[in-house]
Every structure is written in C-alpha cells, then in structure tokens.
Amino acid sequence: MRAYLSKKGVWFFLAAVVLYVAGNFALNSIYKDMLAQAHNLHQAQQRFDPGGRSSVTIHRLDSEVDYSDIKLIFDTNASQVTINNENLRLNVTGKMDDGNLNITLTSVKAREYSRSRGLIIRLPSSVKNLKFSNVHSVEISGRLPLADADLSLEISDCEPYLSMENFTISHLKLTSACQILSKERRQGAGLTLGAGVEIKRLDVTMQQGSLNFSATTIPQQIQLNIGDDVIVTGQRAFLKSAQFTNHF
C-alpha cells in the first residue's frame, strides 16, 4: 500500500476520484437548491369559482407543452375548480369569462426538475360543459349525484382523446368538431368509456375518430350520430341498443 501511495500517478488518480465525488455532490446540492427555488416560484394550486351552471374550456396553447395527461375529477363536495399542477414545465392560467372558465396550458422553458407531469383538475358538479382544444389524453372520473345530471363534452379539433372511468352521470353528450384528420393523429379525436362508467343516456356526434365502450353497464338510450370513418368498439349489447345515424 505504501508503495502505491508513493506514486504520483496514484495521487492524481485519487485527485480525480475526489473531484468526481465532491463535484457530483456539489452539483447535486445546487440542483436541490434550484429545485426548491423553482417550486417556490411555481404556482402549483389555483382555485376558481365558476358560479352556477357553468362551462370549462381547456386549451393547450403550443405543442411544446410537456405533460402526460390531464385528470378531471368531478367532486361533489367541491364548490370551486381546483387546479393542481406539480409540473414545473407547465404553466396553467385560468380566466373567468361570462360563466366560462378558460384554462390555458402553456410551456415553461425549464430543465426537467421532476418526473411529475400530470395535471389534476377538480371540478364541482355545477360544471355542465367541458370543451377541449388541442389537448391530448384526458381522463374523466368522479360522480355527479343528481339523478338528472348532464354533462356535455365538446371537442374542437382532432387532437383530444377522452377516457372515462368510475364515472356516474345521467346524460352524457359528446360533440366532436373533428372533420379532417390532423396530420399528427390518424385516429382523430376519441372517447373511451371504461370500467365503472354508468350513463343513462349517451349522445355522440362525431364525424371522424373512435368510440370505445368497455363499461359493463349499458346506457338505456344510445344515440350515435357518426360519420362513415368513425370506429366504434363495444360489446354486442351496446351495439344492439345503439341507434346509428349519419347526418354529415
């Protein structure tokens, strides 16, 4: 050992090891400080009071916006729209405009501080209309307690893909404005009604896109006004009870 330590080459090698360890610990410490600063500057939670019967529009401003999905949760106990955004590279702004809450997603140029990229929006049951523009992958869940509760979903382009799980509602209406497939998505807009979804009445107006029904409870009334290119997937009972029209 003494013979090794008398060699300058070994000392330079040890200096490289010390530099590697110390440098990495120091850089890690700087990173943690910056992360704490970034969290302080970031507005993670926002609340908006949408008032009575209202609508919410979710719009992604630019394609650089980096997020994995949007979770929309209907909360019967909530009286306000609560936005929970832990993604430091995503900026969410909300603006009330005549009973409509406009939620805009924009990108923030920042390093990838955390892996949390999801966006959770809690909605009160007073929200009756949801509009989506240029957003992809939206998960809707929750429960609307009123027997006559209705919800209207409007898709303004071919980008959004909505999925519902564990969601109970009386009347669900989906209107998609997607007419010409966007170059980015071959399937166009779509809706999946998954496990735990209970709907009494389902109305869909869709020229392009896909509709996937895998829920076990079949709606009592199903009206599908769909174009020739819409792909419908569902159990025999669902397809049997559905009324198909094509007014395009």
Added chain:
Amino acid sequence: MKNYFDGARFGRLWRAHWAESWREYAWFVGIMAMINLIFILISFGAEKDKTFSMFQFGMQVSWYTGGLFATAIIFAGRYFRQMVNPGASLIALMRPASIFEKWLLAFVIISILFPLAYTLGYFLMNYPAVQLAKISYVPSALCEACSRATPDFRVYIPFVTPEAGKTGAALHSFLKAQLFFVLLLSASQAVVASGTVFFKRSPVLKTALALFLFFIFMALLGCSPQLGIFASFDDDVLVPVGATEYGLSIGLWLGLPVLLWTSLFFHLKEREVS
C-alpha cells in the same frame, strides 16, 4: 525543453509506433467495419414496414455514440498492450523518446486520432446506407398522414449536423450534449489506458473490476453523475443557470479528463523508472 519535447524525436517515435502497430490498427478498423456492415445488413433485412428507423437521424446519433464509446474504450485498453509482456514493455519503455513524448503520442492517437478515424469510417459506411434507406423508404400504412413521422434521413456528422427543427438555445443544448460526450469519452479512455499501464498483471480485468467496484461504491453512497449545465435542457427561465453551476460543471467534467491523463503520464514515468 528538448528533454521534454523534440519535434524530430517525436516524429521518429511516431514512425516507430506506426511501423509496429499499423497491422494491429488495420485489423481493428477491419473488424469494426465488418461489425458495422453486419449491423447495417441486419437493419436492412429486419425492416418490415420500410420505415428504416435505424437509419434516421436519432438512431444514427445513438449508433454513432454507442459504437464510438465501446470501440474507443477497447482501443485505449489495447494501446499499451505490450506492457503485459516484460520483454516487449522494456523495448517500448526504452525507446529513445521522453516520457512526455510517449504520453503525448498516446493522447493524440487514443483521444484525438481514433475518434476522428472512427467518425470518418462511420461516415464512409453510413452515408451510402442512409441514402439507400432514404430512397427505399415507404411511409407506414398505419400513419400515411403523420407529419411527425416525416423521416429525417440527414447524415449525422458530430458538431456539424443540428437536430431538425431546433434553433437558438435548443441547438445549443445538442452541442452541449456532444461536447459532454467527448469529455466523458476522453476521461474513460484515460482511466482504461492508465489501468493498463498501472497494473502489471491482467491489467484489463483489474481495471474493469476496479471501475465496477468504484461505481458500486458510488451508488451505495448515493453519488450519481450530475451533468449540471450539460444536462439536456434548452433554457431555464424559472431558475437561470448561475455562475457557480457553470464553474462547477466545467471544472468537474473538464477537470476529470485532465487529471486522469496526467495520472497516465505519471504511471508511464513510474513504470519506466521501475
């Protein structure tokens, strides 16, 4: 000064090294070319949907950097191969040149000429393959209208070809990543070359074992490599990069290869004395 470096003497050392090693280098290049060719043929043969993703820009970058890293490490490990043999190491160490010249020759060949030769060879082999893939490309039937799937068949040349659609800070980020790769490669080559000079018996095995144990120890300590300013981000408007982070990142990732190459210099010197 002449004791350290003499141009004529360095030239003679270079010619002696070349006369002794050109066959080994020719074999090395030949084997690399064969492996690359086999992979190119496999990639063409395995193409079912004719999108030739293996020859598109992103995969070219991965293939180039992965291939260069692996072969450059093997090359660095073989440069001082004569040190294992007492007779051959004596001849190499007794060659009429200063330690600095021997070290400089090793640095130039391992860390500069090998990556350049690899890049040239890669370009010569890859260019026709990419052009062939480009003309054979058929858009995926599942994604005829996809603009995202627009193939990028530009030939990757390090530090020259930018990432598609990137400008300003984003372009800068790609250059930073390439610079970091060069520094990391040089440091890794220095470690391997130092190991082969330092350990007299089974140097490659001992170096690999030492590195393995070192990284296991670092993982147990929770010391993961921090890239600092070399991390892949275009810009940070939330918390802009500060002078400390700049200094530390450059100091660490530039300091490592400098210290490790210096360590090789002293290993060579000490080996000559012993």
